[in-house]
Amino acid sequence: xxxxxxxxxxxxxxxxxxxxxxxxxxxxxxxxxxxxxxxxxxxxxxxxxxxxxxxxxxxxxxxxxxxxxxxxxxxxxxxxxxxxxxxxxxxxxxxxxxxxxxxxxxxxxxxxxxxxxxxxxxxxxxxxxxxxxxxxxxxxxxxxxxxxxxxxxxxxxxxxxxxxxxxxxxxxxxxxxxxxxxxxxxxxxxxxxxxxxxxxxxxxxxxxxxxxxxxxxxxxxxxxxxxxxxxxxxxxxxxxxxxxxxxxxxxxxxxxxxxxxxxxxxxxxxxxxxxxxxxxxxxxxxxxxxxxxxxxxxxxxxxxxxxxxxxxxxxxxxxxxxxxxxxxxxxxxxxxxxxxxxxxxxxxxxxxxxxxxxxxxxxxxxxxxxxxxxxxxxxxxxxxxxxxxxxxxxxxxxxxxxxxxxxxxxxxxxxxxxxxxxxxxxxxxxxxxxxxxxxxxxxxxxxxxxxxxxxxxxxxxxxxxxxxxxxxxxxxxxxxxxxxxxxxxxxxxxxxxx
Numbered sequence: 001x002x003x004x005x006x007x008x009x010x011x012x013x014x015x016x017x018x019x020x021x022x023x024x025x026x027x028x029x030x031x032x033x034x035x036x037x038x039x040x041x042x043x044x045x046x047x048x049x050x051x052x053x054x055x056x057x058x059x060x061x062x063x064x065x066x067x068x069x070x071x072x073x074x075x076x077x078x079x080x081x082x083x084x085x086x087x088x089x090x091x092x093x094x095x096x097x098x099x100x101x102x103x104x105x106x107x108x109x110x111x112x113x114x115x116x117x118x119x120x121x122x123x124x125x126x127x128x129x130x131x132x133x134x135x136x137x138x139x140x141x142x143x144x145x146x147x148x149x150x151x152x153x154x155x156x157x158x159x160x161x162x163x164x165x166x167x168x169x170x171x172x173x174x175x176x177x178x179x180x181x182x183x184x185x186x187x188x189x190x191x192x193x194x195x196x197x198x199x200x201x202x203x204x205x206x207x208x209x210x211x212x213x214x215x216x217x218x219x220x221x222x223x224x225x226x227x228x229x230x231x232x233x234x235x236x237x238x239x240x241x242x243x244x245x246x247x248x249x250x251x252x253x254x255x256x257x258x259x260x261x262x263x264x265x266x267x268x269x270x271x272x273x274x275x276x277x278x279x280x281x282x283x284x285x286x287x288x289x290x291x292x293x294x295x296x297x298x299x300x301x302x303x304x305x306x307x308x309x310x311x312x313x314x315x316x317x318x319x320x321x322x323x324x325x326x327x328x329x330x331x332x333x334x335x336x337x338x339x340x341x342x343x344x345x346x347x348x349x350x351x352x353x354x355x356x357x358x359x360x361x362x363x364x365x366x367x368x369x370x371x372x373x374x375x376x377x378x379x380x381x382x383x384x385x386x387x388x389x390x391x392x393x394x395x396x397x398x399x400x401x402x403x404x405x406x407x408x409x410x411x412x413x414x415x416x417x418x419x420x421x422x423x424x425x426x427x428x429x430x431x432x433x434x435x436x437x438x439x440x441x442x443x444x445x446x447x448x449x450x451x452x453x454x455x456x457x458x459x460x461x462x463x464x465x466x467x468x469x470x471x472x473x474x475x476x477x478x479x480x481x482x483x484x485x486x487x488x489x490x491x492x493x494x495x496x497x498x
Contacts, residue, residue: 010102016197019103022053023220024203026066027213033058038222040197043109043341044331044376052196055221057230060188063217067159067186068236070214075156075184079134082181086130089209093123093174096205100198102333104169107195109340109377110295111332122171124459125475129178132480136183147496154484156184157262158238161231163190163224163252165244166343167298169198175463175474176241177206177216183483185239189218190227192244194343196220232256239263239483243300246423246468253471264472264482266300266464268397269425272418273303274440276411277311279430280452285319287454288403291428293327293381294455296340297401298347300469301426301448301457304398306405307417313407317385320403321366324381329372339401341376348377351400354393355382358404363387368402395421411436415443425465428454447473 021037022029032053040049055063093100100122101115110118138153160180164172173189180187191199203218219227231237232255239262242252246267256263273291275284291303308316332340342348348371355369368382382402387393393404408414418427427446429437437451447465450456457463462473472482 010098012102012106015099015102016050016106019050019197019200020204021050021200023055023059023063024200024216024218025059025063026069026217027207032056032221033062036222038193040107040194042106043343044333046375049106050197052200052220054223055219055227056223057226059219059221060227060231061234063188063219064159064231064234064236066214066217067188070212071156071159071186074186074212074215077184079136082184083130083133085210086126086133086178086181089206089211090123090126090130092205092209093119093126093170093202096201097123100170100201103198103201104195105332105340107197108166108169109332109343111337111340114295115332118168118171121457121459122168122174125171125174125178128459128475129182129480132179132477133182135477136480136484138486142493143490147493149491149493151489151491153487153489154183154481155487157483157485159186159188159236160239160241160483161188161190161228161237163228163240163242163244164192164199166192166194167295169195170202172243173199173202175459175479176243177202179474179480179483181211181215182480185483186215187217188231189216190224191218191220193220193222193224228252229255232259232261235259237261241472241474241482242266249470262482264474265470266472266474267425267468267470268423269300269302269465269469270305270395270397270421270423271301271303271426271428271446272305272307272444273428274307274414274418274430275309275312275316276414276429276431276433276436277309278432279312280432281312281315281319283452284316284430285323287428287430287450287452288320289323290454291450292403293339293401296342298343298399300397302398303428303454304404305394305417306403307408307414308405309414310407310409313405317366317383317405320405321383324383324403325367327381329378329380331376339378339381341378342400343377345377347399348379351379351398351402354396354398354400355384355402358384358387358391358393361388361391363391363393363404389417389420397423411439415440419443419445422468423465424467425469426450426456
């Protein structure tokens with residue numbers, strides 16, 4: 001446990017100094033074979049937080065060596081033993097909430113209050129899968145024609161490559177590591193090079209929770225392909241789980257096809273936020289703020305396209321602008337900050353270019369619209385209205401604090417606008433008509449529908465999308481299935497032919 005300073009908050013210097021900076025392979029922290037390193041910086045200040053070893057292909061293969069070496073032994077451990085490890089991990093992460101939250105705010109930029117929320121959210125995956133570990137059910141029955149009794153069981157798929165993004169450094173790790181541990185799989189975990197510190201601390205925590213050496217291995221570096229490519233080509237690897245962009249996901253899926261690997265892909269999104277004429281507008285605005293501004297808008301579930309019925313568009317727009325203008329932008333470590341920096345300058349430039357393109361395609365800037373001068377990668381909370389549906393901001397994932405408003409006049413038009421994207425992850429519907437929920441759920445081509453709710457993620461639900469937003473589900477009862485194979489055993493009925 002890291003000591004607190006005199007104000008009761010975490011002593012960041014002590015916390016950062018305590019973190020391992022090497023690669024975690026076979027239960028040992030070690031330097032990269034190349035001797036190369038990379039810096040992790042605070043996006044709010046530009047300050048260098050730590051210098052970490054940068055893994056290459058040799059290190060990646062060494063990590064898989066360690067995982068493959070203990071796979072059979074780990075798979076034979078009892079479900080109760082694996083469950084208790086996850087339970088202890090949940091308890092330790094919860095006890096260290098301030099340390100984890102501080103690390104996430106320092107390396108990713110989200111306000112400290114949001115980071116604390118992610119710790120709670122991320123820890124729940126450990127608790128959920130601790131409970132699911134002992135509930136991997138098979139079934140038995142006689143085949144319809146008789147003569148054979150069918151038994152099915154679930155077995156761990158084997159060594160897994162888990163690739164996590166930078167925007168939720170803890171929750172995306174626990175959402176993958178939790179079910180892999182529960183199923184009896186060993187792992188090579190590759191965090192994003194922009195935010196690896198939370199994962200370093202999480203790996204330490206898993207060891208203290210009792211995870212045996214070699215079950216979890218962590219390698220990070222500046223060349224992600226150098227890590228992923230040799231592992232995906234290695235016949236010992238049996239699964240890839242990736243959260244990130246659709247572009248990269250497609251590349252990994254093509255590579256995985258050659259080895260016929262199991263894949264779980266949680267990719268990009270372009271979430272519609274639909275408000276009907278009968279909606280509670282105050283509730284809808286509150287939901288919009290939650291769906292848009294969670295994690296500074298840097299979330300695959302973030303509301304991108306605000307589709308508002310023409311009868312209520314003026315009221316909704318006015319109230320949304322007021323709410324956005326009330327937000328405080330600043331360093332997430334400071335009290336009272338609602339909106340932190342974007343992750344890097346490249347991200348800020350992309351958001352700015354989307355806004356500029358929207359303005360060139362008819363959008364009116366109602367508030368914000370510009371990068372903020374000074375240290376850090378800050379961008380003003382922004383509301384646009386009237387951009388063409390041909391504009392990039394309608395077609396692409398924004399990943400920033402920008403809300404773009406569009407009008408519709410009837411239900412069919414709303415559904416058509418919502419579905420006019422290759423993505424299909426999250427969607428949001430606000431209406432007081434209960435029948436409309438089912439019509440919209442039938443019509444919307446999205447894996448997730450939030451009904452009168454702006455945040456619907458939870459460890460107990462199956463999270464995932466359709467179309468270009470990915471394959472498979474994480475969390476829920478379905479989450480552990482992604483890390484198992486079903487084995488069928490056909491047993492001759494002893495009473496057959498008697």
